[in-house]
């Protein structure tokens with residue numbers, strides 16, 4: 168089903184704080200299914216490539232440093248209208264602006280250390296899933 172999957176990352180702040188299980192349980196409680204998962208530490212080159220769209224932004228270097236600071240957990244999540252449903256579930260980039268009950272309101276520390284990533288379009292969800300998972304892993308989860 169088109170639009171049924173998105174790419175999430177439990178970022179190093181949340182993973183290192185032992186919040187991965189709580190975040191996944193929270194999302195499963197909202198009807199998201201985990202279809203692929205791994206634990207990894209991004210290299211500098213991987214973080215730079217993943218966030219290349221933000222290369223000219225003032226927070227880019229700091230974001231790359233943060234995202235390489237420890238292990239993170241990329242996930243493929245499935246639900247109807249996954250991209251928008253998941254972005255609704257995680258809330259605004261800055262937890263100070265996130266609605267009550269959203270993942271970032273519940274688990275994020277700051278605008279940068281904001282617990283989770285979420286793809287912003289179906290096209291980017293597909294591209295980002297391929298960034299972290301092989302064809303075999305993505306097919307096996309179907």
Ligand code: ATP
Pocket residue numbers: 221226230259260278279280281283284285286287
């Ligand atoms: P994500 O792409 O991680 O799901 P997002 O789409 O809400 O988050 P983006 O604008 O794509 O936010 O920014 C990517 C990430 O860069 C943010 O999640 C956050 O970690 C960091 N970031 C964004 N804006 C700022 C800022 N003004 N100061 C510090 N860090 C920021």
Ligand code: MG
Pocket residue numbers: 285287
């Ligand atoms: Mg984004």
